[in-house]
Amino acid sequence: MTEPLVEVRDVSHATVLHEITLSLAPATVTVLAGRSGSGKSTLCHLIAGVMRPTEGQVLIGGKDAHPAPDWATVSLLPQRLALEPELTVAENVLLPAGVRGAFRGSAFRGAAPAGDLLDRLGLGAIAARPARDTSLGEQQRTALARALVLNPAVAVLDEPTAHQDDDHVHLVLTALAEAVRAGTLAIVATHDQRVIDVAGEVVRLRSGRVVE
Numbered sequence: 001m002t003e004p005l006v007e008v009r010d011v012s013h014a015t016v017l018h019e020i021t022l023s024l025a026p027a028t029v030t031v032l033a034g035r036s037g038s039g040k041s042t043l044c045h046l047i048a049g050v051m052r053p054t055e056g057q058v059l060i061g062g063k064d065a066h067p068a069p070d071w072a073t074v075s076l077l078p079q080r081l082a083l084e085p086e087l088t089v090a091e092n093v094l095l096p097a098g099v100r101g102a103f104r105g106s107a108f109r110g111a112a113p114a115g116d117l118l119d120r121l122g123l124g125a126i127a128a129r130p131a132r133d134t135s136l137g138e139q140q141r142t143a144l145a146r147a148l149v150l151n152p153a154v155a156v157l158d159e160p161t162a163h164q165d166d167d168h169v170h171l172v173l174t175a176l177a178e179a180v181r182a183g184t185l186a187i188v189a190t191h192d193q194r195v196i197d198v199a200g201e202v203v204r205l206r207s208g209r210v211v212e
């Protein structure tokens with residue numbers, strides 16, 4: 001088996017998650033499935049390094065996931081999107097690249113495919129519009145593009161199709177497949193069967209435990 005990229009070792013978190021152990025390989029789509037309240041978002045936040053588990057360990061490439069490493073290692077599409085409303089769609093997508101550039105002295109390095117990515121997600125025509133003047137579905141695809149723009153090793157995507165119709169789900173799935181081809185491990189929290197159907201692995205949560 002390929003070396004695991006993400007390891008969740010005996011993780012429990014407050015009263016929400018209990019004794020979760022997972023080993024996830026690179027370049028796959030892994031779905032975290034389960035009913036509302038089963039703990040998917042909490043597990044997403046632990047893997048993305050937003051929080052540290054109260055017990056156990058989350059490792060990315062053998063290193064502690066918390067505090068979050070840079071966006072090219074682990075990116076996050078949060079359920080509430082967290083876009084900058086005054087910035088344009090393109091500026092939001094390029095934000096991680098800009099931040100990375102500011103720290104590394106090379107602005108927008110690694111962001112060359114942003115134009116393609118915007119087109120692939122149906123955002124090309126609205127790239128110059130402030131995010132606040134776009135639809136919720138467009139905002140969600142903007143946040144997805146932001147999560148994929150640096151070709152991260154791990155992209156944690158919380159309900160990426162929640163606001164998408166069938167045609168746009170197709171665009172999201174195509175972008176996911178492209179990211180996986182480029183080597184990304186996409187960890188997707190969802191109860192959308194259309195996403196579950198393309199997953200390499202499905203982890204089912206019930207009341208904060210892995211049941212399958």
Ligand SMILES: Nc1ncnc2c1ncn2[C@@H]1O[C@H](COP(=O)(O)OP(=O)(O)OP(=O)(O)O)[C@@H](O)[C@H]1O
Nearest residue numbers: 014016034035036037038039040041042043079189
């Ligand atoms: N900060 C918190 N403190 C206490 N309980 C919390 C906290 N955040 C979430 N919970 C609870 O933990 C459980 C899991 O929440 P979580 O958001 O991880 O579920 P989910 O599977 O992502 O749900 P959904 O599909 O509705 O987004 C829920 O019962 C929720 O009320």
